[in-house]
Amino acid sequence: MNIGYELNLCSKLVKKRLNKELEPYELTSVQFCVLKYMDIHSEDNNFSTAVNIAEMLDMDKPTVSAVVNRLIEKGYIRKSPHPTDGRAWVLSLTNRYRNNSDIFECISEKIMRSATVGMDEDEISFMQSTMSKIISNLKNEV
Numbered sequence: 001m002n003i004g005y006e007l008n009l010c011s012k013l014v015k016k017r018l019n020k021e022l023e024p025y026e027l028t029s030v031q032f033c034v035l036k037y038m039d040i041h042s043e044d045n046n047f048s049t050a051v052n053i054a055e056m057l058d059m060d061k062p063t064v065s066a067v068v069n070r071l072i073e074k075g076y077i078r079k080s081p082h083p084t085d086g087r088a089w090v091l092s093l094t095n096r097y098r099n100n101s102d103i104f105e106c107i108s109e110k111i112m113r114s115a116t117v118g119m120d121e122d123e124i125s126f127m128q129s130t131m132s133k134i135i136s137n138l139k140n141e142v
Contacts, residue, residue, distance in 0.1 A: 021107045048091040
């Protein structure tokens with residue numbers, strides 16, 4: 001097996017487990033990723049918009065728009081008019097997300113603990129560093 005196949009398979013397996021564990025909360029792994037991004041960057045002075053989420057998560061804008069609309073329907077985020085750009089909407093997390101964010105984080109951590117059984121901290125750190133380099137290499141190539 002080559003590394004590309006293994007990375008792809010690893011990603012699929014993590015997403016599959018995450019989808020299964022998040023199902024009771026009406027969330028998918030992609031929706032969780034968007035919520036997590038918004039949560040991490042909620043203290044930044046920048047507004048969360050579908051455009052900046054798409055850029056940061058390397059997703060296409062129509063996909064992010066569809067994910068955002070589903071998250072609004074499910075009550076995890078809300079949108080309000082952008083204060084300076086009449087074409088954009090500012091996205092923010094709701095109490096439904098905030099009240100469950102610790103649960104979501106525990107689910108994510110549990111899956112990663114399961115995925116890294118038998119690995120010590122150095123191996124995990126090396127893997128994270130290696131994956132960051134691969135991501136950087138591929139983003140810089142485009």
